[in-house]
Amino acid sequence: MNSNPRxxxxxxxxxxxxxxxxxxxxEIIKIISESKSHPSATDVYNKVKELYPMVSLNTIYKNLSMLASLHEVKEIKTMQDSVRYDGDISLHGHAICEKCGKIIDxxxxxxxxxxxFETKIKNKLDxxxxxxxxGVEFYGLCGGCGKEDSPSKT
Amino acid sequence: MNSNPRxxxxxxxxxxxxxxxxxxxxEIIKIISESKSHPSATDVYNKVKELYPMVSLNTIYKNLSMLASLHEVKEIKTMQDSVRYDGDISLHGHAICEKCGKIIDxxxxxxxxxxxFETKIKNKLDxxxxxxxxGVEFYGLCGGCGKEDSPSKT
DNA sequence: TTATTATATAATAATAAATATTATATAAAA
DNA sequence: TTTTATATAATATTTATTATTATATAATAA
Structure with a gap:
């Protein structure tokens, strides 16, 4: 088929x-399965538009939601803006920069x-x-954004 | 002062x-510090209105955001709807029911x-x-909502 | 005390992400 | 070919959240 297992x-x-x-x-599936940048629906939209200029944002949302319901993409809720999508469904967490929005695996x-999970979480629930x-997320400031802040005095 | 340490x-x-x-x-602080139900801004709004009928939703948002920036409340982003607020800032995760929205600590x-965190996360980042x-979240169906589903055949 | 300043609130308007609706287009099936 | 179902495009709507503006309240200075 092709060389991308996802x-x-x-x-x-x-x-x-x-x-x-x-x-x-x-095209949507290609983009999300190849991307490492955790794009938003709008990001995907803009990329799909390069090939299909008439595509609508609704189509992007419909497809990404469908893929999420199939558990083939993961939705990442950030603190400040829109949902980000991750084509990598393997076990991992995210470090989310609250300033630039960059998401690092x-x-x-x-x-x-x-x-x-098994010993500490599962048996605590019904x-x-x-x-x-x-979802495991860490919110903060990435290396680049942290540097621009005034250094802490204490 | 009073008997609520939070x-x-x-x-x-x-x-x-x-x-x-x-x-x-x-009143907002009282509500969020006493609640165990992880209310939304609208939930808090409706409670505050019982005492202050003229309060505006904007006041609720402003105060909850302020408390969040002070790290005295935690914002919980759910998959389906609005942000939920947690007055308990101690270390814990959340199990979020995707059907009824109930959040369990x-x-x-x-x-x-x-x-x-120290051995597996911290040294992986810049x-x-x-x-x-x-944020540590588990999404799924709570006991009550899961039962209503058709039992799996396999 | 009164005047001044800052902050909080209320009411309203605006923004923007996400969803719903409707009509059209495409593909599959009969 | 006709029928049916599904996907898309275009548009409209919803809704959470934020911004704006004016008013009210509190703190401070004169």
Missing amino acids: LNAILIKIKKMGYSLTPQRL VEIDEFDFKGF ENYRIRNY | LNAILIKIKKMGYSLTPQRL VEIDEFDFKGF ENYRIRNY
């Missing part, structure tokens, strides 16, 4: 679920997290609680 | 920062989290990265 996985899921693969949809060791998704 | 802590911070303590502000062991806040 793209392939999403295409297989799309097919399996019986959704049709339109050119716009394929934060590696999380699977063994550590599983242990943390046994009927069904967890479908998680 | 309320006291916030009042002291308010005074220390030189902000005046208006009746509306006091999830205890996190401080030692475990510190270890997880040394200049300044983390100011964190």
Whole structure:
């Protein structure tokens, strides 16, 4: 097919679920599966427009929501602005800069997290609680933005 | 002063920062420091209105944002709707029901989290990265909402 | 005390992200 | 070809949040 395993996985899921693969949809999936920058819906929109100038923002939202409901993209809620989308659904967290909005992936060791989750979280919840998704975020100032601040005096 | 340590802590911070303590502000602080339900701005608005019917929603937002900037309340971004506010700033996570919106506190062991954070997160980021806040969320269906679903066949 | 200044609030307007609606286009099935 | 379903485009709507402006309240200075 192609050399992007995430793209392939999403295409297989799309097919399996019986959704049709339109050119716009394929382009959206390509963008989100290749991007490392956690784009917003508008970012994706602007990229898709390069190839399909008539595409509407609604189409972007519909497709990204659909992919999220399929758990093939992850929605990241930031503190200041719009939802950001992540085509990488592997276990990881995010460090979000509150100034420039940049989102950096934060590696999380699977063994550590599983242990943390299984022993510390799961048994604290009602046994009927069904967890479908998680989010681990750290908010602050990235290296670049932090430097511009006045240095702390204390 | 009174028997609510969170309320006291916030009042002291308010005074220390030189902000005046208006009746509306006091009421907002009381509500958020006593609530366990992670209310939205509108929820707080409706409660404050019981005592001050003329209060405006803007006043609620202004005060909650101010408290958030003082790190005396925590903003919780949910997947579906508006921002929720938490007067409990101690270390803990949240289990958020995607159906009814209910947010349950999830205890996190401080030692475990510190270890997880110090050894696994901190050294993965640029040394200049300044983390100011964190969020650990689990999204899913709470006990009540999960039961109403059709049971899985597989 | 009165005048001045700053801050908080109330009422309203504006913004912007996200969703809903409707009509058209495309594809699949009969 | 006709019918049906789905996806898209264009537009309108909703709603949370923020901005603006004017008023009210409190603090301070004269």
